[in-house]
Amino acid sequence: MAGRLITIEGLDGCGKSTLVAGLAAELESRSLPVTALREPGGVQLAERLRDLVKDPSLQVNARAEALIYAAARAQLVGEVVLPLLEEGRCVLLDRYIDSSLAYQGAGRGLGIEAVAQINDFASGGLGADCTLYLRLDAATRAERIGERGEAADRLELAGDDFFARAATAYDELAAAEPQRIHVLDAAAAPAAVLAAAIEAISELLP
Numbered sequence: 001m002a003g004r005l006i007t008i009e010g011l012d013g014c015g016k017s018t019l020v021a022g023l024a025a026e027l028e029s030r031s032l033p034v035t036a037l038r039e040p041g042g043v044q045l046a047e048r049l050r051d052l053v054k055d056p057s058l059q060v061n062a063r064a065e066a067l068i069y070a071a072a073r074a075q076l077v078g079e080v081v082l083p084l085l086e087e088g089r090c091v092l093l094d095r096y097i098d099s100s101l102a103y104q105g106a107g108r109g110l111g112i113e114a115v116a117q118i119n120d121f122a123s124g125g126l127g128a129d130c131t132l133y134l135r136l137d138a139a140t141r142a143e144r145i146g147e148r149g150e151a152a153d154r155l156e157l158a159g160d161d162f163f164a165r166a167a168t169a170y171d172e173l174a175a176a177e178p179q180r181i182h183v184l185d186a187a188a189a190p191a192a193v194l195a196a197a198i199e200a201i202s203e204l205l206p
């Protein structure tokens, strides 16, 4: 497989989508073939599953939630990510398996190992070549979410303890896989975050 899979991770409001847009523009300006996709979503089935899993009016228990994310991921990987990588494109994913490990594994308490297993099945074992983890303190995160002013979705309604467990899990995942997961200071200005991200992925670029 010639392409590269780069995933962007971190808690809600840390700046993932901002960085994905910046990185995509930067790679395009270097004439590198790049496609940016978000999770859950990116293809029709996964976008519909996204609406379901984020709907605050639905009851979704922790196991169902983990499986919905995994199902959305399975379709995204099979329908577009693998074909794009085979074409030699760089795929930027706004969230991937680490999000499920942190949110469902740690946040919901299903256990990292159990969630890793269903995601290994869902993704057919496709892992990221490089992961950029945007690390941000809780206060700044809350500020940014407040400024954005959107209604909270079902996941965002989970309490502070949930996000604290997810944050700890992200830190532990990064410590366990320092080769793959690059920790970026998400409190820095957008241009500085982008520069650090480009530096982190530089060895993957031609």
Ligand SMILES: Nc1ncnc2c1ncn2[C@@H]1O[C@H](COP(=O)(O)OP(=O)(O)OP(=O)(O)O)[C@@H](O)[C@H]1O
Pocket: 010, 011, 012, 013, 014, 015, 016, 017, 018, 019, 144, 145, 147, 148, 186, 187, 188, 189, 190, 191, 193
């Ligand atoms: N480095 C930064 N410094 C200051 N503000 C930022 C920075 N990056 C993003 N923001 C702002 O913070 C808010 C959240 O950013 P963004 O939507 O990119 O986060 P996200 O991680 O994609 O959130 P979500 O997980 O909810 O999709 C936005 O209003 C954005 O403009």
Ligand SMILES: [Mg+2]
Pocket: 016, 017, 018, 094
């Ligand atoms: Mg986003």
